[in-house]
Amino acid sequence: MLREIRPAILILLLLTAITGLAYPLAMTAIAGAIFPKQAQGSLIEKDGKVIGSALIGQEFKEDKYFHGRPSATLAPDPADPTKTVSAPYNAASSGGSNLGPTSKALADRIKEDFAKLKTENPAAPVPVDLVTTSGSGLDPDISPEGALFQVPRVAKARNLPDARVRELVVEHTQGRMAGLLGEPRVNVLALNLALDEISK
């Protein structure tokens, strides 16, 4: 059995070097050359400044923008680092609410958000994605229903006709891949950028 000690050390070190250094570093170099945009995080620049990533949701609170889903991400409390505070769309600390189906805290949160949305647009049924947090807290998308629901508010804030904003939502709705995979969705950041573009 003692003869197994040498390979236990050397094979481990060699395979660790191959899989832990050579492989990730080579992949970083190759991926960076072939897909430079994606490899850096699909960043979006505007006037030379990074305004976010096409894949990462960001917080929108103003009426003139479409809002993403509620986000349950946290950040360390500046007053007491052992505690955390709510920090929606914190892309340095992803996570979900982890509240279960019989959680009173979850039920209260959903009811509150539901009531708010009902006052904003009493006519339409509230889409479920607008009152639930995503798994990552960074969901870049909302459902097409979730976008259409917000059209009256956004149109009013921007003095645009409803129909024009609705048109934009439809343009930015991505269907299922090959008509089959995934769910129809609207990327909130892309939609808001387009919105800023037409209101210029």
Added chain:
Amino acid sequence: MTVIGWIQILLYCAIVVALVKPLGWYMTRVFSGERTPLTPILRPVEAGLYWIGGVDEKREQHWLTYTVAMLLFHVGGFLIIYGLMRLQALLPFNPAGQSAVAQDLSFNTAMSFITNTNWQNYGGESTLSYLTQMLGLTPQNFLSAATGIALAVALIRGFSRSSMRTIGNFWVDVTRCTLYVLLPICIVYTLFLVWQGMPQTLGAYVEATTLEGAKQTIAVGPVASQVAIKMLGTNGGGFFNANASHPFENPTALSNLVQMISIFALGAALTNVFGRMVGNQRQGWAILAVMGVLFLSGVAVTYWAEANGTSTLSALGLSGGNMEGKEVRFGIVASSLFAVITTAASCGAVNAMHDSFTALGGMIPLLNIQLGEIIVGGVGAGMYGMLLFVVLAIFVAGLMVGRTPEFVGKKIEAREVKMAMLAILILPLMILGWTAVAVVFPPAVASMANAGPHGFTEVLYAFTSATGNNGSAFGGLTGNTFFYNLTLASSMFVGRFFMIVPAMALAGSLAAKKSIPPSAGTLPTTGGLFVGLVVGVILIIGGLTFFPALALGPIVEHLAMNANTLF
């Protein structure tokens, strides 16, 4: 549930089944030492490793030597991760300036990655440096997966050999698995993932100014290279805290489909390796059928439960299912399917938060792990786990007809059944034992995020996941405490190695036996009767062992939800 949802599920199954034969053919050649299309490129590297490592590839090992070699290999792996985590603040590739990780968390994480569990008591982007992720975690993603496959192949050799003392050479099996199977697939896979939008960079976290003028720090890193092996090796430890629900760790519906396929691909192909090595591919398909029956039943329940939603949502007239903790791009069906796959295999990656699933939707992932993750299972671990149940099922059948049971030409006798039972009993011992301790220990109870039965399920899920080396979580539980770091680490250790040792003893005793030709009295083991029998034994053992615990957790929660009780 929708038609398009079920089409997605069936498409997934069809692709996995289509990959079984080609991958099985390739892996059989790799582990038989035969020439493969990649031999011209990889053989010099392989030979170099043996030369430096002092490995005589012609010399095979007795099962005990094989097992000891495997254990020694893991001691080193443990020390590398632990060392990197403790020292990361002093080492390069740390642009985010992560500080040293605490002792108990480092211990837990090191144990987690050498056992193929990848339980995350840490948040990747907020705790670990790029070096720790690359040089500590990525290699163990490869090597724990390669170990699992090597062990499964060793057990398969036990069945396929006749009157031999040895079951293969551990060093050769691990090296060949890493170089010929895992690495080539991962290279192509990484590029695919980057193409889909996954970052692969050593640059620092990005500071963005959002459209509304707020600051957003966006964590990036060498994500794709780690995610490729995380999925293919059924490891499951995410680069980011939110794992495969993070848009960088699973950007599109297509990346999601391929990730799900890669969880099952190698595990499913091992049934074909088994069939080829014992000289009867139908035997492999029969075992895959057992897995398929259990898998589709689980998918149906979870999909139905999640599509139905919760009483809170339906009271407000919100339709569209339980979207709490799920991403819009995946929706209900791809999230439910992913949850069942990741727990049927011992992957543990998640693309939706299991803690926020409905009671019954979340019970299936729990039950999948408790059944021993034999529905395809972890790469290798699922195969040897399933073979333990097959031994038991054959034994039960033998008792019923009053003949010495046989399986693929091997007599199943007292020693084999004892070893199989020993391995199977480890699971409930750790899961139920530690859960019982945790729920009466006040500091452990304080870690629960949800009250009522859901809190109990969080604890039960944690010990189930750790013992089963799964790594998914009901993430609300605060696991990064002294109690959970140590108890979960012990569950991972016992759940992995105390199952492996009896399995290897079984391999040794089977290899030593003569193969006997089937006779008129041999139970046919490739037909529906065999499939039904094995499914029955798995459900009876799992059901009897875990039903009381499930009744206290998800089942009572489901009843409470229907009665509109909140906690």
